[in-house]
Amino acid sequence: MHVCDLQALDQLRRELRFDPQALRRFRNALLKHGRSDAEALGEIPAEVRETFASRVDLHALELHSRNDSQQDGATKLLFRTRAGMLIESVILRIATGRTTLCVSSQVGCAAACDFCATGKMGIAQNLSPPEILDQVVQSRQILAAEGRQLRNLVFMGMGEPFHNEENLYATIEALTASELFHQPPSRILASTVGLPDAMIRCARRFPNLNLALSLHSANQETRQQIIPLAKRYPLDELRRALMELNRIQPDSTEVMVEYLMLAGLNDSLAAAAELVAWLSGLRVHVNLIPFNPIDDAPHLHGSDRSTREAFGAHLKAAGLKCTIRYSLGADVAAACGQLVRKENRKHAIAIKTANLSEA
Template sequence: MEMGCVWMRRVSSGNALSALLVKPPYSVSSPSLLSFLHLKSPPISSVGFSPPSRLPLSTAACSSSAALVPDDEDSFSSSSPRLGSYGKSGIPVKRSKVLLKEMRYVELEKWVQMQGFRPSQAMMLWKRLYGNHIWAHCVDELEGLNKDFKRMLAEYAEFKALSLKGIRTAADGTKKILFSLEDGLVIETVIIPCDRGRNTVCVSSQVGCAMNCQFCYTGRMGLTRHLTAAEIVEQAVFARRLFSEEVGPISNVVFMGMGEPLHNVENVIQAAHIMVHEQGLHFSPRKVTVSTSGLVPQLKRFLHESNCALAVSLNATTDEVRNWIMPINRKYKLDLLLQTLREELHRKKNYKVLFEYVMLAGVNDSIEDAKRLIDLVQGIPCKINLISFNPHSGSQFRPTPEEKIIEFRNILAEGGCTVFLRLSRGDDQMAACGQLGKPGPLQAPLLRVPQEFQMALNAPA
């Protein structure tokens, strides 16, 4: 992979612990829990901008301070089978307890049976975790369940994957939630209320991001680690639990928070499946949107395995510009990305991809860009979102003036494209698109500005 395509860093870690298996409190004839969870050692190695030392790993269970990152080539070709609830992401198991929100319903049902209880108990538990306006975070909130079952859950199951750290409310009502993870890291989730009832939760999929998109504040962080499926699902659970009464039902989920979702494709597909389960959170698959910067193999896998919506961050109409502002383009060029979409969407009926296009003054907002964009998306069932750039500390870009965005939109519309303008929400609390996260002293590198754009970036605001 070319330099600049992926940027990761490590945090300090302790030694890996051996696997902790739960002995069922009741006699069962089912396969062992080890067999069910497939606990084994995933390959772990250094990647990108990271120290040469490697972390020891004996099992998928490791100390709570560990942050383990897979090799970049392995992670970009995530075609290996799931390693159960914990293995692939390489993050710590919460002590010896099973994380309930890590499992799809069929996995939860199997685990419940292994503990000696009927499948119906699993469905009752599932509804209390995700439905019935309960969104349980502890055993005490599981009214109506068998006492022995609740006692087993208290001893062997963990309900929460996140801890609430704080909530910040923007002038327009957008809310940014800060969550602490088990290892002390922090992620951000955004609630976007809408007067028309289309309330949205924007979830994160990673701590930081490896893609190093030059216009994104989160990209300045580099990648620390993937989030587990449980940590992703819990963001949506918290959103409904905290804000359903205040803003109304939360009907939409967008994977547009911290991280590149398809870099963590295993856990994102798992989380999205849990979110759309009809007896659980029951989001419509068309209202759960997973965004990507253009990881082609994972994009194909997502379209094959999930019925949820797909958004692609395009942001440029030439490889030269996209190589600079979105280094992943050096690995997966525009032609490959767009041809893959043509082929894959031809097999899916009534399915449209959403192209996201962040407008950067003097970089990608010319009339020629608009005309090229019309040509690029030909043959792809799509909608286009034009997004105003949201400034942040250290940014070298400027937002395109509103009148020029409208001109750009009109050219696309005249060319037969379905196009929308997406307003910034929550920017006064750094909750808008591209503003999440908190880069530390060690940051991803800024790439060299091509000669033809240096004047545009240095122009007065």
């Protein structure tokens, strides 16, 4: 049974006949405070501890490798699923002291955005709630050992969260449950390439959850060039979805609009003016993001700093809230992403070969 299955855990506790407070202390130690497995299990009475540990699944993932940035406070974690596939999570230790975890929701991604290494994998498999949650558990343990606390969770890792919608919702339910992780929804963000109906469903179910739209252009032709799904979900549908999100969510909640700055493609002042017009009247906050080059998109180049700042100044002058972001972990991102792609492709080919042999 999984450690987040409250009903099954309580049934086991009754079977083993120990104090429910001991079970509560165990869950709090592991899920909320990031204590080690041994420390958390130490909350279970000694006479039933071994039996309890043999029947409760603490982890759905194996930590394959850890890559720490030598430039900043980023750590890229590679986890292996029980199916043998690799996924990534990234710990971001922000200079202000806040710590954020970037979580994956899929192996690979079917959105196939031109600028994204994950979308080039040719693999898209949903992660289960235990696999998504274990990224949080193991990252929290790493941070607790450093005397840090995990503050924010962002679904900005591998995968399109709304292509794994029901598992995403089950994960959020567990994350926000007071008996489990007790993570405030206001400190969780789900980022999507833009599935309008799913965005609205999510906001209705979790109105205090933060949502981010990977927009990257307010020009339909340009957006289709870099985001294939834009053909299916055009800009007018996305704008109607943002209007509905603004209606559903509290007035204090802004939709994050992510805008990747690509030289000669979407970074002109004319593009900035298009963006201002498209966002007019919406409650949003724009993030201007630098592009990290990937091997599979040699034709794409990031805008230089002065261009990004001029673009941002134009948005601010028009009254939009705007933040110019700077990358963390750039020295570990590319090599790590390539490793995941190669390893997963090799594993997928091996499985296919084995299946053909059996047939």
